[in-house]
Amino acid sequence: MAGDDPQAARREIIRELEVPPAFDARAEIDRRTAFLADRLRESGATALILGISGGVDSMTAGRLCRLAADRVRAGGGTAEYIAMRLPYRVQRDEDDAARAAGFTAPDRILTVDVAPAADAAAGALAAAGMTYASAESQDFVLGNVKARQRMIAQYAVAGGVRGLVVGTDHAAEAVTGFFTKFGDGAADLVPLTGLTKRRVRAIARELGAPDDLVRKTPTADLESLAPGKPDEAALGVTYEEIDDFLEGLPVEERVLTALVDRYRATAHKRALPIAP
Numbered sequence: 001m002a003g004d005d006p007q008a009a010r011r012e013i014i015r016e017l018e019v020p021p022a023f024d025a026r027a028e029i030d031r032r033t034a035f036l037a038d039r040l041r042e043s044g045a046t047a048l049i050l051g052i053s054g055g056v057d058s059m060t061a062g063r064l065c066r067l068a069a070d071r072v073r074a075g076g077g078t079a080e081y082i083a084m085r086l087p088y089r090v091q092r093d094e095d096d097a098a099r100a101a102g103f104t105a106p107d108r109i110l111t112v113d114v115a116p117a118a119d120a121a122a123g124a125l126a127a128a129g130m131t132y133a134s135a136e137s138q139d140f141v142l143g144n145v146k147a148r149q150r151m152i153a154q155y156a157v158a159g160g161v162r163g164l165v166v167g168t169d170h171a172a173e174a175v176t177g178f179f180t181k182f183g184d185g186a187a188d189l190v191p192l193t194g195l196t197k198r199r200v201r202a203i204a205r206e207l208g209a210p211d212d213l214v215r216k217t218p219t220a221d222l223e224s225l226a227p228g229k230p231d232e233a234a235l236g237v238t239y240e241e242i243d244d245f246l247e248g249l250p251v252e253e254r255v256l257t258a259l260v261d262r263y264r265a266t267a268h269k270r271a272l273p274i275a276p
């Protein structure tokens with residue numbers, strides 16, 4: 001990666017994360033739907049599996065799954081789109097999640113509470129003598145366990161129905177490594193690759209999604225001690241700033257440096273395991 005010139009590093013990041021200079025929502029919907037349909041046909045899989053949280057990323061990806069499954073079927077193939085509701089106990093924004101799932105029009109909705117599995121892991125770790133530096137540190141780590149339990153549930157369904165797991169990673173999360181490694185970061189297909197957050201929203205709008213869900217404040221919602229914490233509070237930069245950075249628009253020096261540093265520090269999350 002380009003040495004000390006942050007603008008050169010930024011250009012390299014934009015290229016590596018595949019963020020194109022121009023954007024047309026309708027064309028992107030067609031291209032990404034075709035991608036999902038092609039992967040279904042070429043892999044021999046017959047289902048797309050996706051966790052629906054109530055956030056805009058999964059709502060958008062879910063609607064693309066619907067369109068892709070329809071496209072395969074229209075060509076005489078077999079395909080279904082299975083949405084998974086994966087709350088930790090009762091979800092705080094249950095109504096949003098139900099409406100988002102409904103908008104994506106899945107063939108089936110499977111609801112799996114990840115709390116028993118996540119809590120059992122926490123209990124077994126405590127019984128083994130594992131302790132954490134603070135209650136906050138423990139809560140943060142166990143938040144990632146919740147994300148990984150969602151991954152386990154989705155792969156259990158994929159394995160049983162010859163399905164492929166769809167992930168929602170996009171450029172505005174990839175640049176900061178803002179996902180759980182082998183949790184929500186683990187998937188077979190990532191149809192939102194290269195999109196900034198505002199472009200994800202533009203696609204959702206073009207698809208006809210409910211406006212309040214399109215504009216909803218992004219949250220990972222993993223920490224029990226900070227429910228619904230906005231991503232931007234955790235990141236220290238706004239999605240507007242991240243998007244401007246990725247779309248080559250003017251950004252403050254502070255944003256430029258923070259994002260280049262963060263991209264470098266999280267390289268391991270975007271790569272295969274490191275080998276000798």
Ligand SMILES: Nc1ncnc2c1ncn2[C@@H]1O[C@H](COP(=O)(O)OP(=O)(O)OC[C@H]2O[C@@H]([n+]3cccc(C(=O)O)c3)[C@H](O)[C@@H]2O)[C@@H](O)[C@H]1O
Nearest residue numbers: 144147173177178179180181184219220221222231234268
């Ligand atoms: N240099 C290095 N080379 C190779 N591996 C390295 C490494 N540094 C850490 N690691 C490994 O990576 C682990 C840390 O990564 P990880 O476990 O992911 O943990 P971490 O990156 O610390 O936390 C995940 C972050 O993503 C956020 N998140 C998660 C899920 C969804 C969303 C969302 O946007 O909705 C956001 C979450 O709120 C949190 O801030 C370490 O425990 C270690 O095993």
Ligand SMILES: Nc1ncnc2c1ncn2[C@@H]1O[C@H](COP(=O)(O)OP(=O)(O)OP(=O)(O)O)[C@@H](O)[C@H]1O
Nearest residue numbers: 051052053055056057058086087168184218219220
């Ligand atoms: N409660 C949940 N139920 C089902 N899937 C979930 C849940 N929480 C997270 N996920 C899965 O993990 C992915 C990553 O979460 P993330 O918060 O980045 O996306 P989002 O919630 O769809 O959108 P936003 O980032 O705007 O909140 C989601 O897109 C979804 O596939």
Ligand SMILES: [Mg+2]
Nearest residue numbers: 053055219220
């Ligand atoms: Mg979310």
